[in-house]
Amino acid sequence: MREPEGSSLATTTALMAALPAVVIAIALLVPFLGAAFTVDDVTFLLQARHVLGDPWHPTAFDMVFHGERIRLSRNLVTGPVMAYMLVPAVLVGGKEWAAHILQIALLALAYLATASLALKLGASRMQAGFAALLVVGTPAVIGMAATAMPDVAAMAFSVAAVERLSEFHRHRRPSNALAAAMMLALAVLSRPHTLLIAGCAPLVVGGAWRRDPIGRAWKRVGSAAAVVPLLMGVMIAAAIVYLTRDPATGTSVAGATAARIKSELVFFNLASFILDWAVAAPLVLFWSLLRGKALFRLPHFPIAFNVGMLLSWLGTSLAGGVTISSVAALVLTGLAFAVLADILRVAWETRNWTPLGLALWLLVGLPTVTYVQLPPKILLPSVPAMAILLARQVPEQPKPVLTAMISTCLLLELILGLLIVRAGVALAEIGRAGGREVARQVAAGHRVWMDGAWGFQWYAMAAGAKPLATTAPFPAPGDVVVAGPKARLMATVCPAKTLMSRRVYAEPGGRVDSEGAGFFGNWAGPWPWTYGTAELGRIEVFRVDARPCGNA
Numbered sequence: 001m002r003e004p005e006g007s008s009l010a011t012t013t014a015l016m017a018a019l020p021a022v023v024i025a026i027a028l029l030v031p032f033l034g035a036a037f038t039v040d041d042v043t044f045l046l047q048a049r050h051v052l053g054d055p056w057h058p059t060a061f062d063m064v065f066h067g068e069r070i071r072l073s074r075n076l077v078t079g080p081v082m083a084y085m086l087v088p089a090v091l092v093g094g095k096e097w098a099a100h101i102l103q104i105a106l107l108a109l110a111y112l113a114t115a116s117l118a119l120k121l122g123a124s125r126m127q128a129g130f131a132a133l134l135v136v137g138t139p140a141v142i143g144m145a146a147t148a149m150p151d152v153a154a155m156a157f158s159v160a161a162v163e164r165l166s167e168f169h170r171h172r173r174p175s176n177a178l179a180a181a182m183m184l185a186l187a188v189l190s191r192p193h194t195l196l197i198a199g200c201a202p203l204v205v206g207g208a209w210r211r212d213p214i215g216r217a218w219k220r221v222g223s224a225a226a227v228v229p230l231l232m233g234v235m236i237a238a239a240i241v242y243l244t245r246d247p248a249t250g251t252s253v254a255g256a257t258a259a260r261i262k263s264e265l266v267f268f269n270l271a272s273f274i275l276d277w278a279v280a281a282p283l284v285l286f287w288s289l290l291r292g293k294a295l296f297r298l299p300h301f302p303i304a305f306n307v308g309m310l311l312s313w314l315g316t317s318l319a320g321g322v323t324i325s326s327v328a329a330l331v332l333t334g335l336a337f338a339v340l341a342d343i344l345r346v347a348w349e350t351r352n353w354t355p356l357g358l359a360l361w362l363l364v365g366l367p368t369v370t371y372v373q374l375p376p377k378i379l380l381p382s383v384p385a386m387a388i389l390l391a392r393q394v395p396e397q398p399k400p401v402l403t404a405m406i407s408t409c410l411l412l413e414l415i416l417g418l419l420i421v422r423a424g425v426a427l428a429e430i431g432r433a434g435g436r437e438v439a440r441q442v443a444a445g446h447r448v449w450m451d452g453a454w455g456f457q458w459y460a461m462a463a464g465a466k467p468l469a470t471t472a473p474f475p476a477p478g479d480v481v482v483a484g485p486k487a488r489l490m491a492t493v494c495p496a497k498t499l500m501s502r503r504v505y506a507e508p509g510g511r512v513d514s515e516g517a518g519f520f521g522n523w524a525g526p527w528p529w530t531y532g533t534a535e536l537g538r539i540e541v542f543r544v545d546a547r548p549c550g551n552a
Contacts (some may be wrong), residue, residue, distance in 0.1 A: 176229075231253075289406070
């Protein structure tokens with residue numbers, strides 16, 4: 001059944017198609033509404049707190065980042081969207097549930113927009129519903145939805161922008177053009193690499209080129225009417241970047257991004273980007289399932305497979321001998337590269353702009369290979385395109401065996417996503433425990449400092465601790481330092497100290513940032529989740545002795 005005519009009826013169909021995905025997401029994430037803040041959440045929470053007093057300059061303040069005093073505007077490569085969206089969470093006292101409810105709402109927008117766009121591109125209601133389920137079944141999506149970072153927002157606003165552009169392309173209503181422009185601007189201001197979706201979107205909504213010459217077809221697809229909303233969105237984003245720059249330094253997200261480029265990491269990050277389509281998103285699994293044996297019999301498959309393995313080996317070799325790779329990672333990178341190549345080939349051979357635009361949408365994260373790391377979250381803005389591409393491959397009436405296989409694979413992906421969330425929550429809880437320890441020391445009348453990062457920094461500072469850094473000010477004799485996750489300064493900055501207490505978290509279980517798991521950063525390992533037995537983290541309390549800290 002194709003998309004029905006009539007705006008209200010089409011909206012109802014999209015809502016019904018997306019509803020199962022929304023229900024599943026709520027069932028998975030509501031039990032974690034109280035999950036502690038984690039990893040880079042602290043940066044966006046500090047921004048939200050800052051904009052309450054300086055609403056136009058969300059990066060115009062100094063902070064300690066992993067023991068270094070920095071000006072945030074010179075280092076943050078993300079726009080201001082999450083700074084403003086987390087203000088309600090700060091206003092209610094930094095309650096975690098406020099941030100997590102926001103993420104669930106953004107997920108619902110992403111599912112609805114994905115289903116609606118799939119319908120507008122010719123999918124049946126069943127295919128549109130499957131596309132929404134693929135988004136919720138992407139482990140990287142569920143894992144990031146349990147944080148307060150802007151990646152879910154980037155995904156939701158990206159697909160909403162293309163969906164509104166498609167509606168404008170069909171009916172030419174100015175309100176849809178404005179909505180598309182605003183959604184694209186919000187996406188870019190969430191994660192800057194989503195800017196490239198402006199290049200894919202006209203193709204996605206363009207339709208078939210049939211036997212027309214390429215130039216003539218492009219003229220039709222790239223007509224002014226289809227491109228104007230995208231240009232508006234880019235201009236809005238650029239204006240907001242300029243208006244929210246740091247007045248003290250003149251630096252914006254554009255300048256900070258340029259300053260963080262590390263060309264020596266390109267091949268390492270490229271290998272991670274390719275591999276993540278196999279281990280953190282179900283693209284390789286479902287494309288291989290739906291294409292069947294034909295994929296492996298194609299003449300280009302062995303070539304693409306070996307190129308992918310070569311990129312994986314080359315990436316780890318050129319990144320200073322980093323040994324995150326393994327035989328399994330090499331093979332999966334080869335398979336993922338072959339699948340991406342096959343998707344582009346199929347898109348070209350269909351003589352239709354839509355699958356080609358969707359295929360290119362998968363690659364919008366490629367510019368981030370020049371950044372200092374490339375974790376799985378980079379894929380999120382491309383996940384809706386993956387979902388629609390795969391859904392278009394599903395037959396209208398699939399055979400029972402195929403249905404059973406698809407259902408089983410979806411269940412496995414959901415389980416992996418849940419395991420990532422549980423492991424991330426366990427890691428984040430150490431930081432909240434550190435904040436409680438800081439509160440106890442403050443209540444006892446001590447002057448307290450914190451050594452560490454991630455969510456622990458937010459909780460420790462909220463409890464009254466000052467962050468320890470490599471530069472002054474330093475703790476004085478008699479002060480207390482609580483060391484938590486990512487602590488690294490006590491041994492060098494304060495050598496004369498007495499250990500007052502220590503709690504080690506070493507329970508066996510899921511890992512997302514150690515023992516081969518690199519969900520929050522590809523340097524830790526090639527897998528989004530592993531089972532581990534090594535120490536997960538610790539909270540230590542030190543009293544500074546007579547000899548002063550630092551260089552004094």
